[in-house]
Amino acid sequence: MNPDAIRAEIDSLKAALYAASRFDPPQAVADALLSRDHGSPVRLSALFGEKPDLILIHNMGRACPYCTLWADGFIGLWPHLASRAGFALCSPDEPMVLRDFARSRKWPFPCVSAAGTTFIHDMGFEPAPGKPMPGVSTFRRRPDGAIERIASTLFGPMDDFCAVWPMFQMLADGPNGWSPRYSY
Numbered sequence: 734m735n736p737d738a739i740r741a742e743i744d745s746l747k748a749a750l751y752a753a754s755r756f757d758p759p760q761a762v763a764d765a766l767l768s769r770d771h772g773s774p775v776r777l778s779a780l781f782g783e784k785p786d787l788i789l790i791h792n793m794g795r796a797c798p799y800c801t802l803w804a805d806g807f808i809g810l811w812p813h814l815a816s817r818a819g820f821a822l823c824s825p826d827e828p829m830v831l832r833d834f835a836r837s838r839k840w841p842f843p844c845v846s847a848a849g850t851t852f853i854h855d856m857g858f859e860p861a862p863g864k865p866m867p868g869v870s871t872f873r874r875r876p877d878g879a880i881e882r883i884a885s886t887l888f889g890p891m892d893d894f895c896a897v898w899p900m901f902q903m904l905a906d907g908p909n910g911w912s913p914r915y916s917y
Contacts, residue, residue: 747893751884759881762872765852767823767845770832775845777852777872777880786818786883787872791858793865794826795834800867802913803888803895804840811842818871823847825865857885869894 765777781787790807793800804822807814814820821843824831828846835844853859858866867888873881890908891898901908 754886755884756882759873759883762880762882763855764880765847765850765855767847767850767852768828770828770835770844770846772828778874778878780821780843780845781819781872781874784817784819785874787874788814788818788820789870789872790820790822791853791856791865791868791870792822792824793867794824795830797867798913798915799890800888801838801915802897803867805838806895806897808839808841815842821845823853825853825859856882858887 762777767775767777769775777787780789790804792804795801807820807822811820822835822840823845825847826834827848831844831846847853853865854862856870858868858870860866868886869888870885871883873883875881886892888894891902897913898908901911
């Protein structure tokens, strides 16, 4: 098959996938109380800033080098994403653990902790207690202040949220067993 025809088919399937990841109708979401990385409380609504939309990364915390890879990749994208929507990373780690880890990675974007809350589970990213999954949710804040979740999806190798995997796929041996580490 012609690579251009395959790309066209993939693009069509991706459009269908993104449409399918949107909730119809959007899901009403409580204005969850989370913690900033220094421990002070913050409401989900505050993460929007002045924007009507929010992109929230569901990260598994410092124990996951894959989640770290995805989050590291947002360093350069963050200013572009934040020009359109609020953007934050949410972790199950305790606030101070999250703060220290985010600083060690030089993450410039806002990070919040959901430790001690049911938020990660409520969003569908903790299918079993203590077993969070990585992904992203998008939210919209209505004019009356109500929050709706518009879409969500899990992260994983070969998704559209980490450029490393498609780049490795173009190598002669593909990823060839490669796994991310905290340093190389």
